[in-house]
Amino acid sequence: MTLDDLRVFVAVCEAENLSAVARDMSCSQSAVSQHVKRLEKETGLVLLERRPRGVAATGAGRILYQAAAEGLGGLGTALRRMDDMRRGVGGTVRIATGATTVRHFMAQGVAAFRTRHPEVSLAFETAASSRRCLEAVQTRQADLAWVTIGPSLDGVEQRPSYEMPWVLAVRSDDPLSYRESITLDQLAGISHIELPQHSTSRVHLESRLQHHGVRLVSTASVADWDTALLLAELGLGHAVLPALPGWSYGPGSIVRLVPIPDLPPLAAGWAVRRWDALSPLAIEFAETVLEHLPAR
Structure with missing residues (x-):
């Protein structure tokens, strides 16, 4: 059973005429018949019955026709979508x-x-x-x-x-905000805003701090980096964060981002x-x- 067999069989069921399908496909009526015979041999059932003016699907033929028509229709849609994707015009x-x-x-x-x-x-x-x-x-x-x-x-x-370098997000009125950079040892006394639990950034940070023997005391926890930055801006703690694109807190800002050069970039x-x-x-x-x- 091939796709060509099924395509021909579907066309015959819809046209109810072997010679009409042969003309449309530019082949002989005998070739069309061979496709149908292969399907009948494989299924072990008669799929078409001859009538005075053409053919009609038998009960078994209608079952195969419905399944084949749906399958070929879905396959045609998939192939068109894939062609659109290849040409960059859809998908x-x-x-x-x-x-x-x-x-x-x-x-x-x-x-x-x-x-x-x-x-x-x-x-x-x-x-x-x-x-x-x-x-x-x-x-x-x-x-x-x-x-x-x-x-x-x-x-x-x-x-x-x-690459995102690590920074300490701190309010501009905090003593730490005046530093040009901060070491890992100097982080020991901060009111730490914890990064999302089990996140890659938190695992990365905790691994480096543990290696240096630094343990942070947490005062809050968050579900994402933006919320951690907001809590630091509100004065609810200090956030050790990867510096995301779009964060620009320079002179005159409520929050300063103090570099932590001892932490490898994320x-x-x-x-x-x-x-x-x-x-x-x-x-x-x-x-x-x-x-x-x-x-x-």
């Missing part, structure tokens, strides 16, 4: 992101991509952590994920694309199952976002 790109990702890393890239491809659907799936984003890629719920680079999952590739980037298996649209979206990443 869907599915992206898994964290809560702050689109605002800080993707805004300009998304706008540029939308201008080029207004007909393409962008499906954003918000996940609570980089690990959840990686799981979305691993289980094929997403084509791409923007993640904090860290431990990966089987079958998922990560590409570091942006990296962010794309995660995918296989780059060479991505659709052209997904690749273009990923590259467009990278091209438009804001300068630190």
Whole structure:
């Protein structure tokens, strides 16, 4: 049973005439009959019955016709969508992101991509952590994920694309705000605003602090980096954070971002199952976002 057999059989059922199908397909009536006979041989059932003016599907033939027509219709739609994706004129790109990702890393890239491809659907799936984003890629719920680079999952590739230096977010009226930089030892006395539990950034930070024998006393915890910055601005504590693109707190600001040079930068980037298996649209979206990443 081949696709050609099924296509011919569906055409015969709809036309109810072998010679008409032969003319439409520019082949002989005998060739059309051979397609039907192969299906009858494989199923072991009579699929067409002859009538004075053509043919008609038998009960078994109607069952096969309905299934084949639906399957071929779905296959045709899929092939058209894939051709649109290949030519970059349609389709869907599915992206898994964290809560702050689109605002800080993707805004300009998304706008540029939308201008080029207004007909393409962008499906954003918000996940609570980089690990959840990686799981979305691993289980094929997403084509791409923007993640904090860290431990990966089987079958998922990560590409570091942006480095974020660590800073201490502190109100401008706090004594620490006047420092040009701050050492890890000097963090020991802060009122720490904890990063999201089990997040890659928190694991990264706690590992480095533990290595230096520094233990922070926490006064608050948050679900994302923006909230940590806001709490620091309100004077509810100090936040040790990766400096995100778009954060610019200079002279005259309520909050200062004091560099912590002893902490290695945190990296962010794309995660995918296989780059060479991505659709052209997904690749273009990923590259467009990278091209438009804001300068630190």
